[in-house]
Amino acid sequence: MGQIVVKFGGSNLKSPADIERSARVAAAYKEPLVVVVSAFSGVTDMLIQGIDEAMLSEHAPDILCSKLETIHESALRLHIQSEAEIGAVMEVLKQRLAQLKKLLMGIHYISAVPDFTRDHIISTGERLSAPIIAAVLRKAGLQAREILPETMGLLTDGTFGNAAADLAVCAERLSSIVTSDITPVVPGFYGITKEGKIAVFGRGGSDYTAAVIARSIQAESLDLWKDVDGFLSGDPRIIQDSKTIPYVSYEEAAELSYFGAKVLHPRTVEPLEQDHIPIRVMNVDQFDGTIRPYTIVGPDREHSCTLKSVAATENMGIIRLEGPGVGSRPGILARATTGLDAAGINISSVITSQTSINLLFHKKDMPRALAVLRSESVPSVVSVESLEDIAIIAVVGDGLRHRPGLAAQVFGSLAEGGINILLTQAGASPVAMYIIVSKEDTAKALKAIHRTIHRG
Structure with a gap:
């Protein structure tokens, strides 16, 4: 036994x-x-x-x-x-x-x-x-x-x-x-x-x-x-x-x-x-x-091809580094994060585009992280701004990996609810996607996405 x-x-x-x-x-x-x-x-x-x-x-x-x-x-x-x-x-x-x-x-x-x-x-x-x-x-x-x-x-x-x-x-x-x-x-x-x-x-x-x-x-x-x-x-x-x-x-x-x-x-x-x-x-x-x-x-014993759950956290913030080509030039992200590493500040996630690098932190680390990044001289970065009144919505289920069109249904439900999406990230985990919205929209976003889950 x-x-x-x-x-x-x-x-x-x-x-x-x-x-x-x-x-x-x-x-x-x-x-x-x-x-x-x-x-x-x-x-x-x-x-x-x-x-x-x-x-x-x-x-x-x-x-x-x-x-x-x-x-x-x-x-x-x-x-x-x-x-x-x-x-x-x-x-x-x-x-x-x-x-x-x-x-x-x-x-x-x-x-x-x-x-x-x-x-x-x-x-x-x-x-x-x-x-x-x-x-x-x-x-x-x-x-x-x-x-x-x-x-x-x-x-x-x-x-x-x-x-x-x-x-x-x-x-x-x-x-x-x-x-x-x-x-x-x-x-x-x-x-x-x-x-x-x-x-x-x-x-x-x-x-x-x-x-x-x-x-x-x-x-x-x-x-x-x-x-x-x-x-x-x-x-x-x-x-x-x-x-x-x-x-x-x-x-x-x-x-x-x-x-x-x-x-x-x-x-x-x-x-x-x-x-x-x-x-x-x-x-x-x-x-x-x-x-x-x-x-x-x-273990992932079966492919249900559905969304399982939606969860949210409001304990995160974003620091955005903006400048021409910052997302494509080698070494910029490493330079920006060197000081954070030395200060013992953990980066929860990174979302990049051609003109911005978005770093996600726990809220308790935001003031120190902002101070460190503003003190760094990072090439091509022309502004360092923070977004704190946000919520990260996690949509979870193996359907994201196995069922075409399911992510589109999630975005459609938010559009129907009049909810603006600030940032998204998908692919880091095959069973989850992350949607960042204004904190005031947290409850509306959760309800809208849950209706999609409920419909299967």
């Missing part, structure tokens, strides 16, 4: 009562499990805010650690009656909170936050939730035991803030956690550098942790328990008749996750695609005692 990796996210842990429900879910499996957990809902945000407050006040670390101890002890006592068990778990939590306090006091006194210190601090929430969830799983009858990423040797590339796992090394090291004797409970969100420091995988990175473990142990599946009905054909907050998509390919899931769908961390599919390990997306709010996936993510 194959092992299954089960991941419970912060959306499953909004209140102390949610922990017991997650334990019931885990107990319903017949297969041996590895359980990956996120921090309790809101805790990571508290830690991020705590960094800012610690820079200003030497009392802030005490206040934060006291709040966190109260939150986690209350959750523990709600579910565990044995004082011996409570005492053992609280001893672990207090040690970790003491370490957190030292780190926060350190940044207060040096008035700086080194990258590795920040990663250690913001990953504390997972190390606080895991011992509690392990205790509740033991109460539910599982032989659960916390195993830390640093103990199992979950190695990363050492990029603080947005690390990637070393999949080859992880496959060697993590296979040792496969045992029928225990149910490992692993804090998600982070791994370690070769020097032993903590490096996080970015917000939502517990999905990625679970995927790395699933690949390393060649799991039967990765089961993600969320508070949504899997992947939907559109954002239900905007599109009332959106429908659950029973099956999406790895490519389709990656595109939807990157451009707005909050179901998966965008890189979750990376470790799993080569070995064809399926991702099963469940809704914990709909759990009735049976393990029932709403969406399965797997």
